[in-house]
Amino acid sequence: MKDSRLRNNNKVLDEKLQEQLREITLARMNALPKDVRIAIGDTELNAQELMQHIKEGDELGLELMEAQLEFLKDMASGALYANGENTPTN
Amino acid sequence: MDKATNYLYWWCRLLIEEAQSKGFNVYDLSEEKANRKDFDSHLISRPVHLVFMNGHGSPDKIAGHNNEPLLCSNDNERLISGKVIYARSCDAGKSLGYNLIKNGAKAFIGYTQKFYLAYLQEYVTKPLKDPLAKFFLEPSNIIVTALIKGNSAQVACDRSREVARRHLNYLISSASSSEERSIVPLLLANMKSQVVIGNPQATV
Numbered sequence: 001m002k003d004s005r006l007r008n009n010n011k012v013l014d015e016k017l018q019e020q021l022r023e024i025t026l027a028r029m030n031a032l033p034k035d036v037r038i039a040i041g042d043t044e045l046n047a048q049e050l051m052q053h054i055k056e057g058d059e060l061g062l063e064l065m066e067a068q069l070e071f072l073k074d075m076a077s078g079a080l081y082a083n084g085e086n087t088p089t090n
Numbered sequence: 091m092d093k094a095t096n097y098l099y100w101w102c103r104l105l106i107e108e109a110q111s112k113g114f115n116v117y118d119l120s121e122e123k124a125n126r127k128d129f130d131s132h133l134i135s136r137p138v139h140l141v142f143m144n145g146h147g148s149p150d151k152i153a154g155h156n157n158e159p160l161l162c163s164n165d166n167e168r169l170i171s172g173k174v175i176y177a178r179s180c181d182a183g184k185s186l187g188y189n190l191i192k193n194g195a196k197a198f199i200g201y202t203q204k205f206y207l208a209y210l211q212e213y214v215t216k217p218l219k220d221p222l223a224k225f226f227l228e229p230s231n232i233i234v235t236a237l238i239k240g241n242s243a244q245v246a247c248d249r250s251r252e253v254a255r256r257h258l259n260y261l262i263s264s265a266s267s268s269e270e271r272s273i274v275p276l277l278l279a280n281m282k283s284q285v286v287i288g289n290p291q292a293t294v
Contacts, residue, residue: 039094
């Protein structure tokens with residue numbers, strides 16, 4: 001059965017943190033301009049549709065939250081601002 | 091053709107023109123020609139060195155026109171034997187990429203997660219001019235450009251990261267607009283999930 005819990009470095013993120021991350025991700029998606037579309041696979045979504053997936057916590061919603069988490073981690077560690085060294089990688 | 095595929099189609103034309111200008115024979119299987127029969131037939135009968143796929147993907151397959159599976163695990167992986175493949179598709183780096191290498195592909199470049207593409211509605215009829223899509227498609231296109239210039243798979247990926255890094259530096263700066271800044275996590279996700287599997291020194 002697919003694990004629907006969000007992981008950080010392969011450790012399951014606790015529920016409170018996951019909820020906070022959900023709120024942050026929703027807020028960022030809500031800030032997407034109306035004419036922006038995000039294509040993911042064979043689906044094209046606007047901000048409201050993306051937010052729906054995040055609220056439902058389905059596979060796509062969790063992936064969007066994971067992308068947001070990685071972005072926050074790189075911002076906090078400074079990796080996002082590095083030029084060449086410490087380039088964000090997996 | 092859905093809008094995302096339309097964007098990939100037009101951005102791919104740039105690469106086709108570039109490859110042809112360098113004297114490469116390009117076998118362009120676009121639209122209804124992106125079917126299993128033509129795909130297999132070209133790989134069997136033509137001297138192909140680089141396979142560039144733009145199609146909806148999953149861990150075990152990459153699809154073509156009307157989502158017909160073109161390249162699938164435990165099926166026709168051997169057709170990529172001896173070749174370098176770049177799959178601009180979701181998730182194929184999770185499993186299919188490894189199977190291709192096991193079956194003789196020189197190198198696989200692709201993504202272990204979803205490939206995100208942001209675009210602006212007003213540019214759907216002119217994808218090459220979309221100022222948002224370019225942040226996603228320029229780092230991707232450079233992979234093919236680097237390969238056809240004779241660079242290795244690893245160098246091609248490194249060049250892609252350099253371009254993505256330049257875009258990120260701009261996007262996180264105060265010079266970018268709010269719609270540009272909103273896409274940073276998705277561009278970063280593409281950058282992080284991009285992999286080379288197989289021989290990183292492989293060339294076309």
